[in-house]
Structure formats: structure tokens, C-alpha cells
Amino acid sequence: MDDVYDVAVIGGGVVGCSVLFELTNHGYKCVLLEKSPHLLTGASCGNSGMLHTGFDAEPDSLELRCIQLCQRRIADVFQKLGLPYNRLGARMVAWDEKQKALLPRVVERSLHAGISDIEEISISRLYQEEPYLNSGACAALWIPGETILDPWMTPIAFAHHSKLKGAKILTDCRVRGLERSYTNQWEILTDKQTVISGAVINCAGLYGDIVDRLVNQQSFSIQPRKGQYLVYNRNTQHLLTSSILPVPTERTKGVIVFKTVYGNVVVGPTAEDVDQRDGMRTIIDPAVTRRLISHAHSTIPLLKTHSVVHMYSGIRPATRQKDYQIKAYPERNWITVGGIRSTGVSACLGIAEITRKHLLEGLKQEPSGTPVSELEQLQFEYSSPGLMKVFDTEYTITHPITLCGLSRPPASL
Numbered sequence: 095m096d097d098v099y100d101v102a103v104i105g106g107g108v109v110g111c112s113v114l115f116e117l118t119n120h121g122y123k124c125v126l127l128e129k130s131p132h133l134l135t136g137a138s139c140g141n142s143g144m145l146h147t148g149f150d151a152e153p154d155s156l157e158l159r160c161i162q163l164c165q166r167r168i169a170d171v172f173q174k175l176g177l178p179y180n181r182l183g184a185r186m187v188a189w190d191e192k193q194k195a196l197l198p199r200v201v202e203r204s205l206h207a208g209i210s211d212i213e214e215i216s217i218s219r220l221y222q223e224e225p226y227l228n229s230g231a232c233a234a235l236w237i238p239g240e241t242i243l244d245p246w247m248t249p250i251a252f253a254h255h256s257k258l259k260g261a262k263i264l265t266d267c268r269v270r271g272l273e274r275s276y277t278n279q280w281e282i283l284t285d286k287q288t289v290i291s292g293a294v295i296n297c298a299g300l301y302g303d304i305v306d307r308l309v310n311q312q313s314f315s316i317q318p319r320k321g322q323y324l325v326y327n328r329n330t331q332h333l334l335t336s337s338i339l340p341v342p343t344e345r346t347k348g349v350i351v352f353k354t355v356y357g358n359v360v361v362g363p364t365a366e367d368v369d370q371r372d373g374m375r376t377i378i379d380p381a382v383t384r385r386l387i388s389h390a391h392s393t394i395p396l397l398k399t400h401s402v403v404h405m406y407s408g409i410r411p412a413t414r415q416k417d418y419q420i421k422a423y424p425e426r427n428w429i430t431v432g433g434i435r436s437t438g439v440s441a442c443l444g445i446a447e448i449t450r451k452h453l454l455e456g457l458k459q460e461p462s463g464t465p466v467s468e469l470e471q472l473q474f475e476y477s478s479p480g481l482m483k484v485f486d487t488e489y490t491i492t493h494p495i496t497l498c499g500l501s502r503p504p505a506s507l
Contacts (some may be wrong), residue, residue: 097125097262097289097290097445098279098290098291098292099123099125099262099289099290099292099321100117100122100123100124100292100293100459100461100462100463101117101122101123101125101292101293101294101295101453101459102122102124102125102126102127102280102282102289102293102294103117103124103126103127103289103295103297104126104127104132104269104292104294104295104297104298104305105126105127105136105296105297105298105301105302106127106128106130106133106140106222106253106265106298106300107133107134107136107137107249107265107299107307107438108134108138108141108248108249108438108439108442109138109297109299109431109434109438109442109445109446110128110297110298110299111126111133111134111252111253111256112247112252112257112442112443112445112446113251113253113295113297113431113445113446113448113449113450114252114253114261114263114493115252115253115256115443116443116446116447116449116450117446117449117450117453117461117467118255118256118259118260118261118300118390119256119259119466119467119469120146120313120450120461120466121461121462121463121464121465121466121467122453122459122461122462122463123261123461123462123463124256124261124262124450125261125262125263125289125291126236126253126256126261126262126263127154127264127267127269127282127289127413128263128264128265128266128267129266129267129268129301130265131265131266131450131490132265132489132490133249133250133253133263133423133489133492134246134249134250134492134493135492136299136300136301136409137300137410137411138245138246138249138300138411138438138493139246139408139492139494140298140321140323140406140407140409140493140494141245141408141409141410141436141438141439141493142244142245142350142352142360142362142363142436143242143243143244143354143355143439143493143495144240144241144243144324144337144350144439144440145168145179145240145241145242145243145351145439145440146161146240146437146440147161147165147204147209147237147239147240147313147440148161148162148165148207148209148290148437148440149200149203149204149207149208149209149212149237150200150203150204150342150347151203151207151437152416152417153203153206155416155417155418156172156277156418157417157418157437157441158207158450159418159435159444159448160418160441160447160448161437161440161441161444162208162444163441163443163444163448164441164442164443164444164445165239165444167443167444167447168442168443169181171443171469172243172248174468174469174470174471175251175255175470175471175472176251176471176472176473176474177243177244177247177248177251178243178244178245178247179241179243179244179291179355180241180242180355181238181239181240182240182241182242182335182336182337182353183194183236183237183238183239183240183336183401184236184237184240184336184337184338184339185220185224185234185235185236185237185325185335185336185337185338185339186200186234186339186341186458187220187231187233187234187236187338187339187341188232188233188234188341188428188452189225189231189232189308190231190232190273190359191232193232193233193340194232194233197214197233197235197341198340200212200235200341201214201235201399203313204237207366208288209237209239211237211238211239212235212236212237213235213236213239214233214235214236214441215234215235215236216231216236216307217231217232217234217295219353221233223335223336224254224334224335224336224338226333226334226394226395226396227338227393227394228392228393228394229396231459232391233291237339238337240337241352242337242352242353242355243355243439244354244355244356244495244496244499245439245493245495245496246491246492246493246495246496247474247482247496248439248442249442250482250484250489251472251484254301254444254472254484254485254487255469255472256472257487258380258470259279259466260463261402264284264286264287264289265419266284266285266286267285268284268285268286269282269283269284269308270283270284270285270307271283271304271308272294272308272451274426275290277429279291279292280292280293280294280489281337282294291485292427293427293429293452293453293457293459294424294427294428294429294458295370295428295429295430295449296428296429296430296431296432297431298432298464299411299434300316300318300371300409300411301316301371302314302316302411302419302430302431302432302433303315303316303432304316306430306432306447309426309428311423311426311428312392313419313430314412314413314414314419314432314433315413315414316371316413316432316433317367317413317414318366318367318368318369318370318371318409318410318413319365319366319367319368319409319412319435320364320366320367320407320408320409320410321362321363321364321365321366321407321408321409321410322362322363322364322366322378322382322383322384322386322405322406322407322435323360323362323363323406323407323408323494324360324361324362324383324386324387324402324404325358325359325360325402325403325404325405325406325494325495326359326360326361326390326397326400326401326402326403326440326496327358327359327400327401327403327438328357328358328499329400330353330358330359330397330400331353331357331358331359333359333394333396333397334349334351334352334353334359334394337350337351337352337353338350338351338352338393338394343457346434347388348448349361349362349363349364349386349389350362350363351389351390351393351394354495354498354499355499356495356498356499356500357499358403358495358498358499359390359394359397359400359435360495361386361387361389361390361393362386363408363436364382364385364386366379366382367412374457377407377491378405378407382436383405385455387402390462401485404494404497404498405497406473406494409502410435411432411433411434411435412433412435413432413433413435414432417433418431418432418433418434418441418445419431419432419433420432420445420448420449420452422452422453422456422457424426424456424457424458427459429449429452429453429456429457431445431449439498472484472485472499473485474505476500479501480497482496482500
């Protein structure tokens with residue numbers, strides 16, 4: 095209890111690591127509390143690793159605003175930290191007249207979101223640029239800003255850079271209870287110690303509503319949504335030049351065929367409502383697997399000649415509300431960052447920026463330290479199977495995209 099922090103961030107997923115990065119860079123003395131032994135073990139270890147432009151986000155939503163803010167900053171951050179990414183673009187393909195009729199609405203939404211470089215392309219151009227795509231497409235859009243990244247290395251870099259600048263990260267440190275002291279500071283009881291902090295930011299993802307309930311407030315309930323993926327070997331990367339998107343529905347972006355920054359072709363995700371928040375990553379539904387394989391083959395027929403080398407699932411912290419649930423409670427020095435569904439990576443720095451503004455303007459919480467003048471390039475080393483060193487600190491890799499990309503090609507399943 096010797097240290098008193100300006101801010102305690104609960105949750106070590108991509109959102110929590112991004113908020114930690116943002117606040118530390120602006121001079122706040124921060125501590126991050128993660129219940130698991132390793133960072134990025136919840137929703138953040140089962141996403142797609144895609145940085146979306148927001149072309150299909152709900153107009154005028156908080157989600158779209160966060161994605162836009164992130165888009166303006168993140169390429170520069172990638173370069174300064176030394177992170178892998180590839181702005182390879184995406185092609186949205188309509189396979190029938192019903193889907194084709196929905197494309198003008200996608201273009202209209204994109205223009206409303208400030209994405210002016212989206213364009214309809216001819217079928218001949220589509221097949222010239224994607225020669226391995228199945229025949230039968232009847233219309234397509236080109237979305238050049240769509241980007242792929244390493245979904246594990248990016249938030250780990252945010253967390254490690256924050257540590258270099260003075261932030262404290264406590265893993266295996268579940269929050270058990272919180273109380274306000276007579277000085278209006280938070281006393282946070284954890285598995286390891288009591289942490290004292292002026293403000294608390296709840297970035298607990300799949301457990302965001304449960305953490306809110308610890309302080310007798312709840313404005314949303316998490317309704318977990320599972321997405322399953324198939325991963326092919328890196329020798330399939332020549333079959334795609336961009337991500338192949340379906341025409342989205344009101345409920346989901348649909349199943350995408352894309353390649354990672356390492357060249358593995360991935361198919362997914364699905365969207366299935368589930369009851370459990372834990373333990374679903376290793377549960378692979380054979381019927382869903384068959385559907386994904388069928389989708390892969392019907393999109394890129396030559397994938398039939400290649401085997402799946404890995405399968406994984408991710409659980410997204412969906413809510414009844416479509417939009418993000420970022421709410422400040424100034425009277426309690428508390429901010430909740432919840433309901434960050436499938437675009438947490440795409441919006442991460444925007445979410446962090448909005449959260450910092452709530453902290454400064456709503457909670458009137460000033461930083462006690464000096465802002466970081468410039469970002470440091472980090473040194474990553476794949477030290478041994480499943481482990482990555484950043485300078486002299488070793489981290490356990492929790493995301494299959496990173497594991498498949500950095501490991502030797504695994505045996506086919």
C-alpha cells in the first residue's frame with residue numbers, strides 16, 4: 095500500500111493495454127490489474143487481427159468515432175514502436191443480386207463515415223486482382239484502407255512501453271472488492287495486495303458488467319458471442335491479395351477469408367450466442383468447422399488442396415446495445431469501458447483517447463507526472479516456442495495468429 099496511483103485500469107486485454115498506454119503517455123501514474131497469469135487471455139486472444147476502417151459501423155455511433163480517432167493515429171504508432179502491419183485492403187464480394195442490392199448502402203455509410211476511397215469495381219478487375227477467387231461473383235467493392243496487424247504483439251507493445259514509462263502491471267491479480275476511503279480514493283482489494291488509486295477505469299471486457307456490480311452499478315449486461323476460425327498454412331498466402339469480405343448483415347460482418355501479417359490464410363469468424371464467458375476457446379464445434387471449410391472452398395477453390403493447421407475460437411463481449419458503453423461517473427471517479435464487441439482492435443487508440451478525455455474533463459483528474467515526449471522503438475525476439483521477449487521481459491504468446499505466424503509450420507490437422 096506504499097504506492098498511490100492516479101488511475102487503476104482493470105483488465106489486461108487490448109482495450110485495457112491501450113488505455114494504459116494512452117494515460118501513461120500523458121503523464122498519469124497508472125497500474126493495470128489483470129486477473130489471469132498472462133495479459134490478453136480473454137476476448138483479446140481470439141480476434142481476427144484486422145484493423146477495420148469503420149465503413150460499416152453504425153452512423154454517428156461512439157464506435158465509429160473511436161475507429162476514426164484510431165485510424166488517424168495508429169499507423170504512426172506502429173512505425174514508432176516497430177510493429178508489423180499491412181494495409182492490403184479488402185474486397186467486398188456480392189454473390190447474388192440480393193447481396194448486390196445492398197452494396198450502395200455500404201458505400202453510402204462509408205461516405206458518411208468519411209471514407210471516400212471506397213469504390214465499386216468491375217467484375218473483370220475483381221478477377222484480375224483476385225485470380226483465385228471462385229467464379230460467379232456479380233459485384234464488388236474495393237476498400238483500400240483495411241489493414242491487418244499482429245493482434246497480440248500490438249497490445250503487448252502498448253503494455254510494455256507503458257512499463258518502460260513507469261506504469262505498474264500486476265497479473266494473476268483478480269479484483270475482489272472496492273471501497274472509497276475517507277480521502278475519496280479507491281481502495282482496491284485484489285488477490286495480491288490492496289491498491290490505492292484516485293480513479294478506476296473498468297476495461298474488464300467479458301467481465302465488465304461483473305466488475306461494475308462490485309460497486310453497485312450496472313448499465314449493461316454481457317451476452318457472450320463466440321466466433322470460430324480456421325487457419326491454413328503460410329503456403330496459401332499467394333491465393334489472396336486482399337481480405338475477401340461478405341456483404342454485412344445487421345447482426346454480423348460475416349465470415350471473412352483473409353491472410354494474417356505472417357501469410358496464414360484464415361477463415362472466420364462465425365457468430366454464435368453462448369452462455370459461458372470462460373473455457374469456450376478450446377471448444378470447437380465440428381458442424382461449424384464444416385461450414386467454415388465449405389465457405390473457404392466456395393470462396394477460394396484451391397484451398398481444397400490445402401489442409402487446416404489450426405482452429406480457434408474467440409468470445410466477444412457483446413451486449414443488447416449495438417454501440418460501445420463508455421460511461422463516466424464523476425461523483426465516483428469511475429469510468430466504465432464496456433460492450434466493445436468485434437472492433438476493439440480497430441478502435442483501441444480511439445477508445446483510449448475518449449477515455450482519457452472523460453478522465454480529464456469529466457472526472458477532473460489531472461496527471462501527476464510529465465507526458466512522454468516520444469515513443470521508443472521496441473525490440474521483439476521470438477525466444478522459444480510460445481514465448482516472446484521484449485527487451486529483457488518475456489511474455490507468453492496467447493493469440494493463435496501470432497503463434498502460427500512465428501512458429502514453424504505445424505503439422506496439418
